[in-house]
Amino acid sequence: MDATDQECVERCRNGEPDDFRFLVERYQKPLFAYLAGRLRDRSLAEEATQESFVRAFFALRRLQKPGSFHAWLLGIGGRVAHEFQRRASRQVATDPAWEFADHEVAADREDDHLEEAIAALPESYQQMILLRFYDELSCQQVADRLNLPLGTVTKTLSRAYAELRQHLRSSVDPEAAVHSEIKP
């Protein structure tokens, strides 16, 4: 079993700052996807991801619930994205080249809430979702990695999806709207 977020955070606080790399490994992709959805520019999102992790590292001592690192990190990411957007909006006024910026992730804009919903899941569900979709492992590979039976992986994913849909339903989300219409 990998070290939990809480264990990683506590080890960083207790003098092993190199262990922050485990948290970066774990959350760089969902954070990047979240910021790419917000900023609609890959290079900006990459810069904002780095900035968010660096700010998180130096604010670790203020994190009250180490087990909620992921949600807290996305909160920092949201503020960084806001700053970047403000900076970009100023740039739009002065830089005509801005209109040619990379919009390849624009299609994901409606999914702004997805990573926030993932971060709100219990850590064991988050781990399953992140390994399956952000590390792009198959269910069998997830089972091998976590040393769990395949059936446990699919059942945990099933419960994770249910909670994820519940969280999405409570946010302004097109999928939730569709879902609420068809719910018996």
Place this chain on the structure above:
Amino acid sequence: MNCLECQENLVAYLEGVLEEQASVGCREHLDACPACRQERDALARLQQRLTTRGQVAAEVSLVGRVMGRIRDTQSESHTTMQTIKTLLRWGLGCGAAAGLVLAAVLLFSTKGEALASEMMTKGAQAARRLTGVHLVCRVRTAPADNFAHIDPKMDFVPVELWKEFGALPKWRVEKPGRVAVMDGQSTLLYLRAANAALKVPKPSGAAFDTSWLHELADIDGTLSAEVRLAQSKGSTLELRRETDASGATKAIVTLEAKSGLPDGDYLKNAFFNTADTRRVYRFDEQTGRLEALQVFLHAPARDVLVVEVDRIEYNPSLDAGLFQLALPQNVGWIEEPKAAPDDPQYAAMTAEQAARAFFEACGREDWGEVAKFWPLPVDDQFKGFLGGLKVLKLGDSFTSAASNARFVPYELQLKGGTVKTHNLALKRTGQTGRWVVDGGL
């Protein structure tokens, strides 16, 4: 199959891992049940959204750059001494504090040359998205001592690091007298001469004073950090080119690195990270890959080469057995001190009192009492070395800015008559507050 059974199996069905018979049953039920079809479609849409999001981030690999920026920011936002104090408040030991000092090593003092910066940037780019790295080094160090220890008077010994990056990193660092291994689950140190091992039941990014090697292995992060510092603070970066025997052009970037420790600090120049050095990076100009690094310690007469990374393998094929360690059956395990009734009595000692108690216990060969201060197994070698000693003199303890240890000057007469003069390093243990010997023998 009814609705409940179908929905319980839907995820496995959609993932294609449901057994054939159940899969057929599920499919037949879905054909017949509109409500379950809606549920399947909703799940499939969610999976598709997640898959798309994962694909957006598939190529993201920022660990080296993030860790480099953290080291960089630590250097920029504090003076070195302030930072060390901060870390010591966090309870860092000497070696770990030394890890931070590497950041200070990366500071420059004058404007860097654009071409040298470009070469460093190219080297950083060539080291992105590595799956692993193997560093082959030679270091002037005591073969069995701390991994970060350097001494210009000593001969070179081989030091190697093998590292696998990714979601579950693994690494191994080895020198003749000790080896540290992190297999993704736990971190193990084995001291060959003492036949003693210490196991931390968790993965660690860089334990047992190996942080300087891990930072070098983060080639992307380290080179990027140096360039940023060069740009923001100016530097002594210099670039020259040479052609090797095969006709390939090599770019050589030289920079001066300061530890930030004041002259006269006891630990200055004792460890890689606490030394003022000149670092010489050697790149293949065509590929941009860093091929070698030499680190020269500034010494009064002439600079001395203390570390040479003479081979860097990128994305090597690393055998899983590298990250396992077969220990002798009779290995002695070093354990965390447990709470004991006499903790308050020992925690109340000063460093000088603890040093005296330790040495006098050695003198009367009271090995049970010695073990209260000595963290490793008290073996025959130890007993032969220190048994029967006589304390001639103990001085007032002092500290170093790079460590949370206290150092007690001593003069001993060993059993054979030899007089030994040195400084005993003592640290308080976090759990019990007792002093343990941390070096200086």
